[in-house]
Amino acid sequence: MGEPLPTDLPAVSLADYAERARTVLPPDVWDYVDGGSAAEVTVAANRGALDRVAVLPRVLRGVDTVDLGTRLLGRPYAMPVGVAPMAYQRLVHPDGEVGLASAAGTAGIPYLASTLGSTPVEEVTAVGAEVWFQLYWLRDRALVGDLLARVVAAGCRALVVTVDVPVLGRRPRDLRNAFRLPDDVVAANLPDGRDALAHSGAPGVSAIAAHTAASFAPALRWADLAWLRERVDLPLVVKGVLDPRDAVEAVRIGADAVVVSNHGGRQLDGAPASVTMLPEVVDAVGDRCQVLLDSGIRGGTDVLRALALGAAGVLLGRPLLWALAAGGERGARDALALLAVELTDALTLAGCADPAAAAELRTLGP
Template sequence: MAEPVLTELPVEPAVSLDDYAARARAVLPPDVWDYVAGGSAAEVTLAANRSALDRVAVLPRMLRGVNAVDLSTRLLGRPYAMPVGVAPMAYQRLLHPDGELALAAAAGAAGVPYLASTLGSTPIELVAGTGAEVWFQLYWLRDRALVRDLLDRVVAAGCRALVVTVDVPVLGRRPRDLRNAFRLPAEVVAANLPDGRDDLAHAGAPGVSAIAAHTHAAFAPALRWADLAWLREHLDLPLVVKGVLDPRDAVEAVRTGADAVVVSNHGGRQLDGVPASVTMLPEVVDAVGDRCQVLLDSGVRSGTDVLRALALGAAGVLVGRPLLWALAAGGEPAARDALELLATELRDAFTLAGCADPAAAGELRTVAVG
C-alpha cells in the first residue's frame, strides 16, 4: 500500500463539504479511497442514501422575524453547539497520521460529540484526552471478557454515552476491498483491542479483504436483545442503539432501555438493497419519537441535509465521510473548517426556512419531490 501524500490545507477555502472529497481523492492511495468511499455489493443503498435525501423538499415559513439563529441543542441530555455529531469511523490514521486525535479535537472545538469507534486506530483513553465530548461506539465482540474490559475503559475515560452498533453481525461484502485485496498498513492497528487481536487485518491475499477477515474473527454475529439488556443493567451511561431501520426494532430498543436510536444503514456498507436511512426516519420517529431521541446518519453532506432530517423529526444527525475527507485533506485544521462550514450552511438554511432554532426546524413540513 502506498503512503498517503500529505499536503497543507489549500489556500483556496472550501465552499462545500464536497470540495474536501476531491482534495482527499487527490492525496489518498486509491485503495484507501475505495475503502472509505465504497459500499457493499452493487452499492445500490450507497447511492440511495444520497438520492433519497435530495427528494426531501422542505417548506420554508415566511415573515417569521428571524434575525438570529441559535443552533444549540441537547442530545442525550447534554448541551451541544448544533444538532450534529461525528459518526463513528474506524482506522482514521489511514487518512492522516493524527487520525482520531485530530478529528476529535476538531469536534471539541465545534462543540459537537465525537463518536469513537471500537476499531479506532488510537486508544480511547487518548481520544478522550483531547477534551472532546466522546461517545464510545461498541461492536459486540466474541469474547465477552473483552467487552467488559472495553466498558470499564470507556467509563474510566469519561465517555458520555455508549453507542452499540447492531447492523454488523458480519461485515458486508465490499467488492472494492476484495478487488484491492485491502489490508491495513503495519502502522495502523485496532488500538482498542489487545495486542495481536488484529493480525488478520494486516494479512493481504488476492481477492480477500483483510478487514472483513479480521471482523469475522472478532465480532459476535449472534447479538440479541438480551445482550443489550445486560448492557443496560451493568452500565450507567446513556445507551444508543445504532443501525435501526425497521420501526419494530426501534420499539424493541426502547423497551430494552435505549435512550436514543440511530436510523442508519451503515452508510450503504452493510446489507445492500435496504432503504435509504432518511426514507425510514419518519416511521421510526412515529414509533418511538416521544420516548427516545432519534438520530439519522448515512448520506448527510450539507446543512440542508441536517435541516431535512430535523424537519422529518430527527433530534440530530451523524456526519461521516465528509469529515474523513477533510481529515485527509488537511488534518485537524481542515476538519475544523469542515465543521465550521457545516455550521454556516445550517445557520443559512435555518434563516431561509424561517427557523430560529432546532425546535422550529422540527415543526417544518416536508414534501417528496422527484
C-alpha cells in the same frame, strides 16, 4: 466534468473536501472510505432519497439570528450534529482520531469513538472533547466487559452499540484491492489489534473483513443489550435501526436514543435509505427516546431535512474523513465551521430561529 478545484482556495462546500481527499489518498484507501457493499445500490439510495426531501420554508417569521444549540442525550451541544463513528482514522491522516476529536471539541459537538479506532480511547478523551463510545460486540464477552470498564474510566459520555454488523458487508472494492491495514495502523482498542489477519493481504480477500469476522460476535441478541443496559450507567444509543419495530424494542430495553442508519450503505445492499425510514421510526418511538439519523448526510441542507422529519440530530461521517485527509485536524475544524455556516443559512431561509423550530416545518418526500 470541468477542471479540478484548486486545493489552495477555501472550501465552499463539504463536497470540496472529497475531491481534495481523492488527490492525496492512495487509491485503495480512497475506495475503502468511499465504497459500499455489493453493487452500492444503498449508497446511491441514501443520497437520492435525501435529495427528494423538499422542505417547505416559512416566511415573515422575523428571524435575523439563529441559535444552533441543542440537547442530545440530555447534554448541551453547539449544533445538532455528531461525528459518526469511523474505523481506522489514521489511515487517512496521521492526526487520526485525536485530530478529528479535537475538531469536534472545538465545534462543540460529540465525537463518537469507534471500537476499531486506530488510537486508544483514553488518548481520544484526553483531548477534552465530549466523547461517546461506539461498541461492536466481541465474541468474548469478558473482553466486552473489559472494554466497557475502560470506556467508563476514560470519561466517555454515552455508549453507542452498533447492531447492523453481524458480519461485515461484502465490499467489492476492498476485495479487488486485496485491502489490508498498513503496519502502523492497528485496532488500538482491542487486545489483538495487531492481529496478522488485518495486515495480511491476499488476492480477492479483504483483510479487514477477515479480522472483523474473527473478532465480532454475529449472533447479538436483544438479551445482550439488556445485559449491557444493566451493567453500564451511561446513556445507551442503539445504532443501525431501520425497522420501526426494532426501534420500539430498543426503547423497551432502555435505550435513550436510536440511530436510523444503514451504515452508510456498507452493510445490506438493497436496504432502504435511512432518511426514508426516519419518519416511521420517529412515529413509532414518540417522545420515549431521541432519534438520530446517519448515512448520506453531506451538508447543512441535509441536517435541516433530518430535523424537519423529526430527528433530534444527525451523525456526519465521510465528509469529515475527507476533510481530515485533506488537511488533518485543521481541515476537520474548517469543515465543521463550514457546516455550521451552511446549517445557519438553511435554518434562516426556512424561517427557523433554532433547530427545534425545524420540527414544525412541512416536508414533501422522500
